[in-house]
Structures are given as structure tokens and as C-alpha cells.
Amino acid sequence: xxxxxxxxxxxxxxxxxxxxxxxxxxxxxxxxxxxxxxxxxxxxxxxxxxxxxxxxxxxxxxxxxxxxxxxxxxxxxxxxxxxxxxxxxxxxxxxxxxxxxxxxxxxxxxxxxxxxxxxxxxxxxxxxxxxxxxxxxxxxxxxxxxxxxx
Numbered sequence: 732x733x734x735x736x737x738x739x740x741x742x743x744x745x746x747x748x749x750x751x752x753x754x755x756x757x758x759x760x761x762x763x764x765x766x767x768x769x770x771x772x773x774x775x776x777x778x779x780x781x782x783x784x785x786x787x788x789x790x791x792x793x794x795x796x797x798x799x800x801x802x803x804x805x806x807x808x809x810x811x812x813x814x815x816x817x818x819x820x821x822x823x824x825x826x827x828x829x830x831x832x833x834x835x836x837x838x839x840x841x842x843x844x845x846x847x848x849x850x851x852x853x854x855x856x857x858x859x860x861x862x863x864x865x866x867x868x869x870x871x872x873x874x875x876x877x878x879x880x881x
Contacts, residue, residue, distance in 0.1 A: 763807035766833045776829045776838065778803040780821070788817050801827060801838070809833075813840040820847050 760777040784800035797813040824845035831840040
């Protein structure tokens with residue numbers, strides 16, 4: 732075999748190895764049903780906090796314990812336990828991306844990423860109110876055609 736063929740085979744093998752490792756790191760979001768169907772397996776669950784259920788968090792007694800109920804896009808609920816401080820903007824979040832395992836009757840969450848509503852969402856332009864004084868005064872600083880006299 733020529734040296735160029737060997738080099739090309741090595742490059743192709745390296746490209747395949749990179750693609751396989753990339754595919755293993757990509758994940759999809761699971762629903763509550765699929766998380767429950769994979770007990771003990773690490774999953775990514777996208778849901779939102781069910782505000783109708785109680786939230787257990789006491790920053791004084793145990794700041795590393797958060798328990799709440801999450802509901803996915805299909806309306807299925809799951810109890811979540813998180814052994815870290817409550818994430819910032821938890822109450823304001825539209826969605827939660829939770830990584831963890833379903834064990835027993837609880838989703839043992841290892842990390843929570845909050846997805847908050849954007850403050851830059853399109854709004855009705857008629858509701859935009861300028862800050863401060865609403866009067867604007869324009870001063871003409873250009874010389875007039877009459878030689879600067881006005």
C-alpha cells in the first residue's frame with residue numbers, strides 16, 4: 732500500500748471515531764413516561780414546575796434540599812428531589828431541563844437548568860412608553876439660506 736492510502740485510512744477511521752463519540756454525547760429529552768420506563772438510567776427530562784403542588788425548600792434548615800412536582804408537555808406528573816440549592820429564577824422559569832434518574836417513586840435530579848421567558852419577546856409597540864420626559868425639543872443648528880440670520 733502507498734503511504735497516501737494509509738494516511739487516508741487513518742483519517743477516515745479518525746472521522747468515524749469523532750462522529751461516534753459525538754452521537755453518544757447528543758441526548759434527547761425524555762417524557763415522564765419514558766423516564767419511569769427507564770428506572771435507574773440517566774435521562775434528560777424537560778418539564779415545568781407544577782405550581783398547584785407544594786414546593787419544599789427551606790434555605791435555613793437545609794439549603795441543599797428541594798422537592799417539587801414537575802409536569803411534562805403531555806400533562807404527566809412526577810415528584811422531583813434535588814439535593815442542591817434552589818436554582819435562581821426557579822419560580823419564574825417557563826421550563827426546567829432536569830438531568831437525573833428515576834428511582835422508586837421519585838426523580839432524583841442531579842442538575843436543573845431553568846429556561847426563563849425572554850425579556851426581549853415581541854410586544855405590542857403601542858404599549859412601549861418612553862422613559863422620562865415625553866416632550867422632545869429640536870434645535871436647528873444649521874445656518875439658514877439667508878446668511879445665518881433667522
